[in-house]
Amino acid sequence: MNMIGEEMQPGLSKGAIRIEDVVKIYDPDGAAVMAVDHCSIDIPAGEICMIVGPSGCGKTTLLNAIAGFHGVTSGHIYLDNELLCSPEKPQAEPGSDRIVVFQNGALFPWKTNIDNIAFGPLMAGKLGKKEIYEKARSMMADAGLSGTENSYPGEVSSGLRRRVEIVRALMNDPKVLLFDEPYRALDSLTKSVMHEALLDIYYKNKVTIFFITHDLEEAIFLGHRLIIMTSRPCKPKKIVDVDIPHPRDYSVLTSPRFREIMNEAKGVVNEEAKKAFDAGEREG
Amino acid sequence: MSQADVTGLGLTMFRISSWLKSPKPYLMVTGFMLLLATWYFTVEVWKLPRFQDMPGITEVFSEWFSKDPYYGLSIYTPEYYKHILISLRRIAYAFCLATVLGVPLGLFLGWSKTIRDFIFPLFEVFRPIPVLAWVPLAIIMFSGSETPVIFLTFLASFFATTLNTMLGVESIDESYSRAAYCLGASRWQTFKHVVVPGAMPYIFTGLQISIGVAWFSLVAGEMVSGQYGLGYLINTAYMMIEYPKIIIGMITLGVIGYSTSALVRLAGDYMMQWRVRELALGDN
Numbered sequence: 132m133n134m135i136g137e138e139m140q141p142g143l144s145k146g147a148i149r150i151e152d153v154v155k156i157y158d159p160d161g162a163a164v165m166a167v168d169h170c171s172i173d174i175p176a177g178e179i180c181m182i183v184g185p186s187g188c189g190k191t192t193l194l195n196a197i198a199g200f201h202g203v204t205s206g207h208i209y210l211d212n213e214l215l216c217s218p219e220k221p222q223a224e225p226g227s228d229r230i231v232v233f234q235n236g237a238l239f240p241w242k243t244n245i246d247n248i249a250f251g252p253l254m255a256g257k258l259g260k261k262e263i264y265e266k267a268r269s270m271m272a273d274a275g276l277s278g279t280e281n282s283y284p285g286e287v288s289s290g291l292r293r294r295v296e297i298v299r300a301l302m303n304d305p306k307v308l309l310f311d312e313p314y315r316a317l318d319s320l321t322k323s324v325m326h327e328a329l330l331d332i333y334y335k336n337k338v339t340i341f342f343i344t345h346d347l348e349e350a351i352f353l354g355h356r357l358i359i360m361t362s363r364p365c366k367p368k369k370i371v372d373v374d375i376p377h378p379r380d381y382s383v384l385t386s387p388r389f390r391e392i393m394n395e396a397k398g399v400v401n402e403e404a405k406k407a408f409d410a411g412e413r414e415g
Numbered sequence: 416m417s418q419a420d421v422t423g424l425g426l427t428m429f430r431i432s433s434w435l436k437s438p439k440p441y442l443m444v445t446g447f448m449l450l451l452a453t454w455y456f457t458v459e460v461w462k463l464p465r466f467q468d469m470p471g472i473t474e475v476f477s478e479w480f481s482k483d484p485y486y487g488l489s490i491y492t493p494e495y496y497k498h499i500l501i502s503l504r505r506i507a508y509a510f511c512l513a514t515v516l517g518v519p520l521g522l523f524l525g526w527s528k529t530i531r532d533f534i535f536p537l538f539e540v541f542r543p544i545p546v547l548a549w550v551p552l553a554i555i556m557f558s559g560s561e562t563p564v565i566f567l568t569f570l571a572s573f574f575a576t577t578l579n580t581m582l583g584v585e586s587i588d589e590s591y592s593r594a595a596y597c598l599g600a601s602r603w604q605t606f607k608h609v610v611v612p613g614a615m616p617y618i619f620t621g622l623q624i625s626i627g628v629a630w631f632s633l634v635a636g637e638m639v640s641g642q643y644g645l646g647y648l649i650n651t652a653y654m655m656i657e658y659p660k661i662i663i664g665m666i667t668l669g670v671i672g673y674s675t676s677a678l679v680r681l682a683g684d685y686m687m688q689w690r691v692r693e694l695a696l697g698d699n
């Protein structure tokens with residue numbers, strides 16, 4: 132039983148994200164949609180940080196800014212005290228220290244599973260091909276993916292595909308994994324298998340996880356902390372600490388503490404969802 | 416044997432054998448029989464008003480398979496194969512040239528907005544001009560009888576290939592290139608590993624269209640210029656009132672045209688195993 136604090140000796144851990152006063156306005160000269168409003172979040176290295184918020188509030192916008200898919204209007208984002216983006220350099224460079232796991236999955240359908248997993252190191256070109264494939268094979272075995280090496284992603288179940296995608300990210304020793312509702316499309320049974328698989332992978336490879344979701348149960352089950360966002364433009368509205376020790380398994384879901392946290396979070400989320408809904412009504 | 420074990424040509428064989436087990440081939444044969452029967456009865460038995468001048472089925476086939484053909488053209492005369500080979504050679508030149516130029520151009524048009532803004536308007540103006548309108552210019556521009564025909568055949572193919580390739584690049588989900596950047600791929604690596612294979616299904620759709628329009632323009636070209644070739648055969652047979660030769664030329668065109676298009680499809684299957692396997696899974 133350990134809370135993250137125990138093995139997080141300062142200096143050794145990697146992947147702390149600091150978001151400082153970030154603002155993102157789409158199309159500033161035209162419609163000027165403000166998606167993120169003076170948002171500051173501090174995520175210690177090795178934390179599973181769950182981002183919860185109403186539809187369209189700006190969660191993906193924030194994630195894309197960290198990943199470097201688009202720039203910020205103002206504010207700073209740091210990774211391990213290194214500047215990713217700032218007003219002088221609004222768009223971060225995408226790189227293998229921060230890997231995104233996409234909402235609909237982005238395994239390359241034209242590459243076999245193992246070729247997908249080997250992709251990052253092959254592009255980096257630091258290791259030999261043989262070494263890379265050996266590592267890929269052993270990581271696949273660890274994640275219970277043996278036997279699917281030479282199948283194409285389209286040939287395996289969606290649950291396996293998600294796992295392949297996470298292994299593909301981990302092959303690059305990322306500091307941060309950015310999840311944008313990766314399990315949204317999965318049925319609840321597959322989802323719970325995926326949650327345990329993700330935690331299992333997390334316990335083996337301590338990385339920082341920035342995880343966007345709509346699903347409160349998922350958020351509390353996985354996260355060290357929940358950051359509940361306001362409706363658009365988003366910024367943290369309330370931070371809920373999930374003081375249930377890791378490693379967790381599904382028995383946690385029925386514990387009284389889980390229900391307490393759930394109730395606490397639900398009130399805040401519903402309030403914001405209602406605001407978002409009313410705003411939508413006014414605009415529409 | 417499971418789907419995953421089937422590869423390459425084995426997969427094509429698998430498809431053929433399942434095709435033979437379905438009702439499709441029998442329906443196909445019935446369709447052909449109906450057509451031939453209609454031909455026989457309208458021309459030779461009922462002698463319907465506008466049909467009586469047409470060559471009958473018995474006349475055509477006995478000429479086609481005769482060792483001593485009345486009009487000098489049958490499967491036993493070298494001249495027949497000369498027509499076929501010359502047409503095929505023109506198609507090969509034109510189709511290969513259209514592919515070699517059209518695919519890269521389409522890839523760059525789809526990939527770079529600057530290149531597209533520069534070239535695409537030109538493209539849009541030239542594309543709607545029918546091949547036949549190019550005939551005079553082709554004859555003025557190119558000397559000899561061979562190059563104008565190849566040029567005409569090339570034109571329509573080139574437009575079809577380029578346009579479909581460009582659409583193919585545009586069809587690629589943005590998350591694939593984002594994933595590649597996340598995994599540390601450079602812009603060029605992303606082009607090679609994401610843009611090219613991602614556009615492949617559209618490229619092959621384009622090549623299917625391209626080979627079809629190539630035959631179309633070839634025959635048009637051969638009718639006005641050139642010596643030998645199936646279009647030339649049909650046209651001269653018409654002028655010399657050797658009607659059975661027209662039909663022999665037409666059927667030969669149909670069979671060879673279909674075969675080349677099947678070859679293109681086969682090449683596509685071969686290069687896109689991932690897609691074939693996905694589709695094969697979908698069929699079950």
Ligand SMILES: Nc1ncnc2c1ncn2[C@@H]1O[C@H](COP(=O)(O)OP(=O)(O)OP(=O)(O)O)[C@@H](O)[C@H]1O
Pocket residue numbers: 157158164165166184185186187188189190191192193363
């Ligand atoms: N490229 C864009 N240009 C203009 N507005 C945009 C753009 N992308 C997103 N938006 C708007 O910004 C707001 C936030 O979008 P974002 O995708 O970040 O929301 P989200 O919280 O991820 O929503 P969801 O839960 O539905 O995924 C939305 O109102 C959206 O319409």
Ligand SMILES: [Mg+2]
Pocket residue numbers: 190191192311
């Ligand atoms: Mg989103």
